[in-house]
Amino acid sequence: MSCEEIDCKKLWESLSDYIDGEISEELCQKIEQHMAGCEDCRVVVDTTNKTICLCHCDDDTELPADVRERLFETLHIEDYLKPKPA
């Protein structure tokens, strides 16, 4: 590691809160100062952020039409089965 282990550990513990913007401004500044001097931690933050972004991009499964039809039939509301709005 290119910096003291304890500082890296503190960053990893706060990683989710940092990414979600749920930490104090003071801790945020400390993390950013740490990242400026620690390439490994910068990479961990960037790649964790990208991992979460990829999760959103991966989220493209549509409900199959036949599954939707059976769902409405199961609840006996097939009379309300209109073409799904775009």
Added chain:
Amino acid sequence: MVDNISDEFSLEALRTGDKAEFARLMDTYSTPIYRLALKMLADPQDAEDALQTTFLKAFQHIGEFEGRSSLSTWLYRIAANEALMLLRRKRPELSLDEEPEEDQPPRPFQFADWAHLPEHELLSGEAKKYFERAIQKLPEKLRIVFLLRDMQGLSIKETSEALNLSETAVKTRLLRARLNLREQLSAYFAERLSQEEHK
């Protein structure tokens, strides 16, 4: 985001059995709930079963919905329970109960800087399949938290309500899930980076 959509539904109409309103609710939430079930169960038939049971239970129990959480969180709670129940039938030893979490998050081991790879590399068919497998490799108690928070966009509070866990437990599991997935993806993309360098 989730609350705004919930507000669009008339609870009064749902409680009095208004089928048109229920159909509208189903058309809004059936796709995200199917996605959640599919990613939890990795089986289209099981996902369909969980989807149907979720809305059957919602239809039967809407009168008991007290509005302490949003309507969507209530639906996700039913869906998560159904998915976990199906998993428990296959693996009775599975437990999601709150239990002492390990204090320390896992230490990162992969430091390949793949975040700057071009989008066509990050979103290639092969990369997407690898990502799917990586999600499936997450332990169930981490996977459900990751899916609700990062895929469905629930807040920490909503995720804790949906899973009946403390917010601290949700945060701990979310961090472990994110680090686990990052580690798996880093191993995959490090190979892509290495191939790029040798071109």
